[in-house]
Amino acid sequence: MTPARRDTLLWLAQRWSAAVLALCLLVHLAGIIYAVRGGLTAAEILGRTRGNAPFGIFYGLFVVAISIHAPLGLRAILTEWTGWRGRSQGLAMAALAVLLLGLGLRAVWAVVQ
Numbered sequence: 001m002t003p004a005r006r007d008t009l010l011w012l013a014q015r016w017s018a019a020v021l022a023l024c025l026l027v028h029l030a031g032i033i034y035a036v037r038g039g040l041t042a043a044e045i046l047g048r049t050r051g052n053a054p055f056g057i058f059y060g061l062f063v064v065a066i067s068i069h070a071p072l073g074l075r076a077i078l079t080e081w082t083g084w085r086g087r088s089q090g091l092a093m094a095a096l097a098v099l100l101l102g103l104g105l106r107a108v109w110a111v112v113q
């Protein structure tokens with residue numbers, strides 16, 4: 001794959017992940033309004049989230065989208081500001097993506113299980 005083609009695909013991934021994030025944000029805000037009425041103590045929150053598969057799938061998707069979006073955005077900014085590019089940069093951004101994915105999915109699992 002040529003570098004130009006790879007950059008185009010990564011840019012598309014960032015755009016699509018941004019669109020998913022915008023939708024997730026709307027659902028998340030609606031969820032916050034609902035949650036405020038239902039109570040915000042740890043017990044009340046866990047009472048709503050435990051065993052709630054749709055909740056887990058939704059926030060899992062949110063985590064996947066941000067794990068794609070944030071490292072790609074950071075990659076563009078690092079390239080622009082520092083000139084860092086190439087394989088080492090790609091590996092560092094992939095590591096960041098895996099870290100965000102791991103921490104995020106672990107957090108979702110902690111409130112859903």
Ligand code: HEM
Pocket residue numbers: 011014015018019021022025066069070072073074076077
């Ligand atoms: C609801 C959450 C978010 C939405 C809706 C969103 C949306 C967007 C959009 C529409 C763009 C422009 C994409 C393009 O020009 O193709 C963008 C760029 C960017 N986003 Fe996000 N974003 C969100 C969260 C985040 C988070 C949490 C981070 C980092 C921790 C982040 C980092 C970036 C960066 C660094 C860019 C600039 C990339 C560049 O200059 O090429 N975004 N975002």
